[in-house]
Each structure stands twice: as C-alpha cells, then as structure tokens.
Amino acid sequence: MKIDINQIEGYAYGAVQPSITLRFLEDTIDVQKHEAGFKKILDQLPRFEDDHRFFTGDEAIEHATPQALFVTILDTLNHFCGDQRFTPIHVFEEDRSQCFSLPTLSTAMSRFNMNAIQALLKLANKGALGKELAGFLEKQKRLARQFLPAGTNAGSFIAAAAERKIPFKIFNRKHIIFGYGSGSRIFNSSLTDEESVIGVQLAKSKVDTNRLLKMSGIPVAEQARVRTIDDAIRFAEKIGYPVVLKPEAEEQGRGVYANIVDESELRECWSALSRSDYGALLIEQHIFGHIYRINTIDDKVVRVRKRISAQIVGDGTSSIEQLLSALNSEPLRADPNSSMVRVELDDDVLRTLAKQSYDTNSIPETGDTVYLTSTSNVSRGGSSIDFYEELHPDNFALCEKISRIMRLHMTGIDVIAEDASQTWRSGNFVICEVNAQPQLGVSRIQIHDNLI
DSSP states (O other), rough: EEEEEEESSSSOOOOOOOOEEEEOOOHHHHHHHHHHHHHHHHHHHHOOOTTTTTTTTSOOOTTTSSSHHHHHHHHHHHHHHOOOOSSSSEEETTTTTTEEEEEEHHHHHHHHHHHHHHHHHHHHHTTTTHHHHHHHHHHHHHHHGGGSOOSSHHHHHHHHHHTTOOOOOOOOSSSEEESSSSGEEETTEEEEEEHHHHHHHHHHHHHHHHHHHHHTTBBOEEEEESSSHHHHHHHHOOOOOOEEESSEEEEETOEEEEEOSHHHHHHHHHHHTTTTTOOOEEEEEEOEEEEEEEEETTTTTEEEEEOOOOEEEEOSOOOOOHHHHHHHSHHHHHHHTOOOOOOOOHHHHHHHHHHOOOOTTOOOOOEEEEEESSSOOOGOOOOOEEEETTSSSSHHHHHHHHHHHHHHHHEEEEEEEEESSOOGGEEEEEEEEEESSOOHHHHHHHHHHOOO
16 A cells, blocks of 8 residues: 655644654555555554544545545554644645645654554554554554653643644654743653752652651651661661661652561562662651541642552452452553553562461452552552541641642642541641652542642
8 A cells, every 4th residue: 555654843843742644655556455454453442432523524434445544543542642623634635636734743653553553454464464463553552652752641631732822743652842932841740840949859869858848847757767777777777677678769669668567578578679770768657547648739738539449359269369359440541541540469569468367369258358569559540539628737738838839830749647637737748759750540620730
C-alpha cells in the first residue's frame, strides 16, 4: 500500500495539536487486496468507538473502505498506546487521492504504529492473529511509551489545555510548554515553573523533609538514614519495633517494607533492598493507621483521598492465588486509561500474606479480608476514596501550613492517621512525606484544570 506521509509537529495552521496526514496514492488493486486482513485486525483489536472519528465537511465517508479501515486501525492502536486526539480525523481529497489528517500527540508514535499494522496484517494472513495479538499489543504499548511524555499527569494537563484552546508543545519527554514565548508556562508532570528550587530539593529528600517539619513543630515519625544493617538494627532497638525500611529517594511506594516486627524480618528486608540500586536507605517508626493523600495548590487544600490497600475477600472455596487472579482480571485493572493496576505477586505480597498466616494456596473463610501489600499506594494495586468533606478543619490548616513551610506551590502530602476526621492535636497523626511532583492518577480531575 503506497502512502504519502506529511507531518505537522506543532500548534500551527489552525491545528489543535500535531497531526500526521496520510495520502493514499492511486493503487487501488494493492489497497483492495488488504481489505479482508484489515477487517480481521479491527475485529480483534480492543474496542475504541468514536461516532465522530471522521470529519468530511458536507460529504459522507464510507467507513468500510480499505483506506478508512487502515486509518481506523491506526487510530485504535494510537489510543491503546496512550495517545489522545482532540478533534476528528479530517478527510479530504487532493490530486484525486484520498487523504486523512490524523491528530496525535506524537507523529513519531503514529508512524511506529503504522509499521505495526504491517506486522499485524502478516499475522492475520497467516491465521495467527488471535493467539499472538495480546502479547503483540502489550509489547507495542510498552515500546510506544518512548514517544509520549513520561508519567501519568502529562496527558491530563494536555487535555485540559486543549479544551481551553491553549496551544501546547511536547518539548521532550519531561517538559511540556503551554502557550507561546514569554507568555508560556513549562510543566514537568505536576511540577510547574512556579515552584521554588529550594522546596523541590527539600521534598526530594525524605530525611530533609522530616527534619524540617519536625523543627517546625509538625508531627512526624522518628526516622534515620542508615548505611549498614547494624545501624538499622540499633535504631530499631532504640525506637522499638515495628519499623519501616525504605529508599530515601524513591516514589510510588517502590521498595517500601512496612510493619517489620523483629530483627530477623529486618535482616530479610535489608537483604531484599540491597539487591536493588536504591542508594541510601531510611528506617523509621511504623505508625499504624490509614494513609491519606492531601493535595494543596497555593497553600490551599484542594483534594483529599483516603487510600485503601489492595485486598481480597475469601469465599470459602477459592485459593488466594485464584482470588488474586480474579482481582487482576477486573476491567479497570486492564484498562490502560485507568489508575487501577494489577497486583504483582512479589516479595512484599508474600511477606504480607505470611504475616496473616496465609500463602498463595490458602483458602480464606467466607467474608475474611486478606491484605495483599504492606502499603496502600495505588501504584501497588490499592485504591482510594474521597475524604475531603470528612477531613477535620485543624488538619486542613496543618497541611496548608506545611505547604508554606516547604515553599511549594503544589504538594502531595501523605498523612498516616487513625482517623483524619479527628484533629491532629489528639495524636495518632503523622506526616509521612511531602511530594513536590505528585502523581494525580491517570484520569483527569479538577486539579489538572486548576493548574492549567
């Protein structure tokens, strides 16, 4: 199939976003011979329905032509890989050739997915598409991520800007420019160019954050940076078990081992972390309670979420392995545009199960709740619920004070509390950490609009 390709990389010529224009040259015999293969591919791809996919002005378009099928497959692959388009695909004729102008966040990714269509067509013609499609798509999505902005926040900020007709330019994988020239703003995920360099530097160090907040009279857990297992054991004996062992500079709950109850378990967790290149490690007092993520913008609390650890409920007949498989099969955990993720069976899951006297072959009684992870991070398979209305006024004021102490325009403050609807002054309330570049989830929320 002969296709002439042109690209518009920026916000120009009336385009809302970059676009790739496909001009199908007049080789109808070559086009027609692929029609059956295109239909097979489209029938087996994950559904991406759009009643307004094509715009043709006053003219109608036949969606079942080989050219339209090809572009529909490309649009579907782009969406599956995390792309967004904010306007329909413009269809027009030029020099007696049919043309499709496809909006995309990355023209390079669209070209990458065009090559994938050729590979899918070969599988379809061999009759091997069905059994190999799932693995092919997962690999394609993983490789396609290199063409899109890093992290989960960028797409939502871009969508908020596009809705307001604010021009954007994906400058590189980290930085997105909104607006033009001296009037533009630059974002790095949820980190904006308004942020204090000092505040960001402090927030990147859990130790410095803990020290600064403690100096300011904010309740925090006892904590220390440790370089050897012997240092960790001495500190644990000083403050008392249980303790938490975690990397100093990691995010999203990676490498965190919570509720370590004795020296033997501490040694096991130290050994596990030592096998990874996490750098400096922290040990701190384990605080029992629920975990809350509180976001502030301009020293005002704008969002409060209560986190819920990944968990399953016994039915009296299924093993934990079977229940975990069912949990991971939930549609939201398979949806690339959902913040819900699969729970991977790793050391932390096995350790958490063992603390409850379970293993993967155990069959919990009907109604028994089994916790799967030692932390409640959404990135570890947990979930969250809104807690804004329930948060105590004193806790609102405390978190707004913390944003000022940290000199941060936006924060994600992690709180551990027995009940955050009660004042922090009653105890059982500590600040776990402060994030200067918080992940806000895959789905677009009001915070994205507020920042834009």
